[in-house]
Amino acid sequence: MTTTPGQPIRLSDIDVLARPNCKIKDSERVERIINDIICGGNRELQVVTDFDFTLTKQKTDDGKPVLSSFGMFNKCKSLPSSFLVESKKLYEKYRPIEICPTITHDEKRKHMIDWWEMSGDLLKGFAFDPKEIEELAKQYSHALRDGVHDLFKLTHEMDVPVLVFSAGLGDSIKAVLQHEQIMLANVKLVSNFLKYQNGMVNGFSEEYPLIHTFNKNETVLEGTEYYDMVHNRQHVILMGDSLADADMAEGVPKTSSILKIGFLFDHPEKNLPKYMDRFDIVLMDDQTMDIPREILSLVKQQNP
Incomplete structure (x- = not known):
């Protein structure tokens, strides 16, 4: 969509938010957060995202499950x-x-x-x-959500830091991001990496505490160069597929507006109410990055 700089955005103006698989519990709140993010521009913004089943699809085009x-x-x-x-x-x-x-x-x-x-x-x-x-x-590119490449390139153009925060295996994630040429200068990966000793695998690296699903938040980054770079950025677009991912932006001390986008696939009939309580936008069986990409585009349009 095309907008006029300085003009508030209404949710009804954003077509991708009107899709039937896009669920929003509090439309006024989401509209306010999106406008805060747009008004703040790229210098106030950071992106925090999970990897498995967030940057990657939850199923392939032929319906097969995607590997973690x-x-x-x-x-x-x-x-x-x-x-x-x-x-x-x-x-x-x-x-x-x-x-x-x-x-x-x-x-x-x-x-x-x-x-x-x-x-x-x-x-x-x-x-x-x-x-x-x-x-x-090299065989894994089909697993990334549609639009991931465009989203990462857009954040790089806008100088928006991206934290890929994963309880998975960082070695695999880094290899995929590098092969797809989206391990860009603005991207930081925090995950569990293999440690080697005398040519043998020797558990996980101790650079960060062991990252699991329920301790992923930016407090583990305190004292790092990345934390110093982003902790004053007040606006966050956060993306995850588990309820615990909604807490990934904890530890950002001056955050005023966090837009939480949740990708729901497992047990949708039971989990939707809980996801709508934890995330501002819940995407059911959505294998794209259309919504975060559109929001980034609006930030760019309104802050030329």
């Missing part, structure tokens, strides 16, 4: 069969807990810590060539 960053790693041919067997057991035990609509947030946190710590223990004592992940990344 850990799932992608598990496709590497040199991994020991014992690792794959035990890793699958952990997934089958803890993934249902992670997405269960009835288990409390605090209870889930305990289980996620157990899952990630046991996963880290499995990732020790075997040789692995990181180039295997780079080769797999």
Whole structure:
């Protein structure tokens, strides 16, 4: 859409927000936040986004499930069969807990810590060539949501910092972003990276605390160069696919306006009310970046 600088935006002016799979609980609040973000311009704005099933689709065009960053790693041919067997057991035990609509947030946190710590223990004592992940990344471009490339290039043009915040495997995520040429200068990736010792995998890197679904927020970045760069940016476009992702902007001390966009796919009939309580905009079975891309375009139009 084309707008006039200085003229307030109405939600009815933004066609993509009128799609039937776009759910908004409080239209007045969303309209106010979007106008705050637009008025603040690019210098007040940052983007904070999850990776698995947020930057990536939740299903491919032919309806097949998309691999997570850990799932992608598990496709590497040199991994020991014992690792794959035990890793699958952990997934089958803890993934249902992670997405269960009835288990409390605090209870889930305990289980996620157990899952990630046991996963880290499995990732020790075997040789692995990181180039295997780079080769797999070449086959992964179809998994990114439609419009991700345009969104990242737009943030780069506008000098808007992007934090990709993931409880997944950072090695896989970085390989995909680099292969797709969107690991740009304005993009920071915080995730769990493999650590090596004498050519052997030795658990997770200790650069950051172990990142799991329920501790992802910007407090873990305090004292870093990235935190110093963004903590005074008052406006945030936040994107995630789990209820816990709604908290990723915690730790930004001067934030005045956060637009939270949630991608809902699992248990939609049970989860929609909870997602609408936690996110400003909920997108049901949406495999695109149309809405965040449109909002960024409005910021650019109104702040030439």
